[in-house]
Amino acid sequence: MEQIKKLFSAKYKRFWLALMFVCLIAAPFVTSNLQKRVMTTIFIYCLLSMGNMLISGHAGMLNMGQAAFYGVGAYIAAIMQLNYGVPFILCFIVAGLGAGLCGFLVSIPCLRLDTDFLSLITTAFSYIFLAIVRNWMSVTRGPMGLTAIPPIELFGYKFSGATSIYFLLLGIVVVCYILMNNIVNSRIGRAIQATRDDSIGAQSVGVKADLYKVLAFVIGTTLAGFAGALYASYIGYISPNNFVYDTSLTIMQMCIIGGLGSMPGSIIGAAFFVVMPELIRPLAVYRVGVGGIIMIAFMLFRPQGILGSRAFACSTGIQEKLKQKHMEWKMRKQRAERAGEGVR
Amino acid sequence: MSEHVMEAQNIKMYFGGVHAVDDISVYVDKNEILGIIGPNGSGKTTLVNVLTGIYTPTEGKCLFNGQDITGKKLQNMTGLGIARTFQNLRIFKALTVMDNILVGQHLTISNSPWDILFHGKHYRETERKARERAMEALELVGLEKNADDFAGAIPYGAQKRLELARALVMDPRLLMLDEPTAGLNGVESEELMMLVKEIQQRNQISIILIEHNMKLMMKLSDRVLVMDAGREIALGVPAEIQSNPVVIKAYLGEG
Ligand SMILES: Nc1ncnc2c1ncn2[C@@H]1O[C@H](COP(=O)(O)OP(=O)(O)OP(=O)(O)O)[C@@H](O)[C@H]1O
Ligand SMILES: [Mg+2]
Numbered sequence: 001m002e003q004i005k006k007l008f009s010a011k012y013k014r015f016w017l018a019l020m021f022v023c024l025i026a027a028p029f030v031t032s033n034l035q036k037r038v039m040t041t042i043f044i045y046c047l048l049s050m051g052n053m054l055i056s057g058h059a060g061m062l063n064m065g066q067a068a069f070y071g072v073g074a075y076i077a078a079i080m081q082l083n084y085g086v087p088f089i090l091c092f093i094v095a096g097l098g099a100g101l102c103g104f105l106v107s108i109p110c111l112r113l114d115t116d117f118l119s120l121i122t123t124a125f126s127y128i129f130l131a132i133v134r135n136w137m138s139v140t141r142g143p144m145g146l147t148a149i150p151p152i153e154l155f156g157y158k159f160s161g162a163t164s165i166y167f168l169l170l171g172i173v174v175v176c177y178i179l180m181n182n183i184v185n186s187r188i189g190r191a192i193q194a195t196r197d198d199s200i201g202a203q204s205v206g207v208k209a210d211l212y213k214v215l216a217f218v219i220g221t222t223l224a225g226f227a228g229a230l231y232a233s234y235i236g237y238i239s240p241n242n243f244v245y246d247t248s249l250t251i252m253q254m255c256i257i258g259g260l261g262s263m264p265g266s267i268i269g270a271a272f273f274v275v276m277p278e279l280i281r282p283l284a285v286y287r288v289g290v291g292g293i294i295m296i297a298f299m300l301f302r303p304q305g306i307l308g309s310r311a312f313a314c315s316t317g318i319q320e321k322l323k324q325k326h327m328e329w330k331m332r333k334q335r336a337e338r339a340g341e342g343v344r
Numbered sequence: 345m346s347e348h349v350m351e352a353q354n355i356k357m358y359f360g361g362v363h364a365v366d367d368i369s370v371y372v373d374k375n376e377i378l379g380i381i382g383p384n385g386s387g388k389t390t391l392v393n394v395l396t397g398i399y400t401p402t403e404g405k406c407l408f409n410g411q412d413i414t415g416k417k418l419q420n421m422t423g424l425g426i427a428r429t430f431q432n433l434r435i436f437k438a439l440t441v442m443d444n445i446l447v448g449q450h451l452t453i454s455n456s457p458w459d460i461l462f463h464g465k466h467y468r469e470t471e472r473k474a475r476e477r478a479m480e481a482l483e484l485v486g487l488e489k490n491a492d493d494f495a496g497a498i499p500y501g502a503q504k505r506l507e508l509a510r511a512l513v514m515d516p517r518l519l520m521l522d523e524p525t526a527g528l529n530g531v532e533s534e535e536l537m538m539l540v541k542e543i544q545q546r547n548q549i550s551i552i553l554i555e556h557n558m559k560l561m562m563k564l565s566d567r568v569l570v571m572d573a574g575r576e577i578a579l580g581v582p583a584e585i586q587s588n589p590v591v592i593k594a595y596l597g598e599g
Binding site: 198203 | 396398417418419420421422423427428430434435436437438439443444446447448450451453455459460461462463467510511514
């Protein structure tokens, strides 16, 4: 066990990263198209969960509307391309900005409220968004959705094959991951986390707490907007069903399982929740509950998620508690034995 | 009239019917330690909260170096050179001890958005300097070995010292300490207060100190304000306070 732990220590980090990269680059050449599509879906969810991680994990604001921001991006990009023939790169940027603007507007009323209320407001935003896209027939075509969105085209190159899209998204995820990680490990990222841990304490060292809450929200939702634009052009078809509340919940689950407050965790969480349903397909109807069971098991045994830090989860899981109880019991037994020997 | 570093003029802070602070006027001068004592619930913390902008007073004015700062927000106080610690620790539990101190340098670390996104040369330079400074601050309070621990995981006494280091690293002109030794044992609190005194003399700063430990208080403070039920019952040098019959009756008499 100790040796396994050692293998994953900081010393070998470079090695594992390099290995992962080689695998990721080699993967499309040895996998089927279906597998490539699964990987590409993971990449899109990575963007969503990274954004949500900054909001919920680092800033501690419970964002239950990430799918709606995703939808805003997707619809903006799709409508711009279908109705006005705007080139993809521009749609991509505007989709990010549009989602970020929505994030900004949603986060303003939240400054005066607790985290719990923020989850209500983002939930409300999620349903308002759905109501609009379902009913604004002339623009969004309602439940029928938008079809025939052209594939991604950048600088004259069409990303239509599964492999080319795979590499494009891999590149975007890597860049976004590096940037997000840089933000988290900077003055801004520390201020965001400090605000989460103790807002008044943060203000007492000159951190403008409100500013950083809004900033985290805007950055996180901008990423969702980017993901939306990519998704729309990648699949070529979007409908309100892609952006329902359930999707927000899934993104939240990705962050929780991955470990709130850990950027790499958001990637692992995304991979887990995209791959898991594929793996348990043979379970047929019974599979609906599996996600829930996994969540409960995590909350019991590892509340901080796969990569999250114990300090953030505060309370420990049942496993830890049992271990503690066991240790106490052992100590008491030893003490009793020793006392018994003394008497004899 | 010479300017005081911080001056409170007729501060009143009412929470509905609770007169938490009732007409307090007090000042602190350069290089001076002002002690505030009083029984539980006498409004000491509330007074400091008013002075640091957490509450806006019902009535009265706060002046800092002659400038009216009444109603200014807490987050803008640091820029002026005011730092504080809290009675109920307000450290960043899920950040490491080192990161806590780095957050304390929030205003002195200057990075452009470009630096922050790409971690360029300037970023690395400022970050390295900030870490060095943080390490110095940690050494000062004896926490250098805990730099990589989570702040929430270190013992209570260490957390208290961490909060002090976080305030010190801001290089304040005025430091407000709300019961810095609460929960520490006798030796620990003596050590901490000697450290505070040393820093005060070295950096020539002013301190407002709330403390229950009478002996320490009388030893350290230049002047002492005694509060009871939100009101001032005495204000003077320690020797005066110790012999003041009202104070003896209301406060010292108990012990
Ligand atoms: N935000 C608030 N709302 C209502 N009442 C408050 C508030 N803050 C403080 N009070 C009341 O004001 C009074 C003074 O409280 P304060 O915390 O300032 O006392 P203290 O002198 O610091 O006491 P201690 O020695 O216990 O720290 C108390 O009666 C308290 O209940
Ligand atoms: Mg108090």
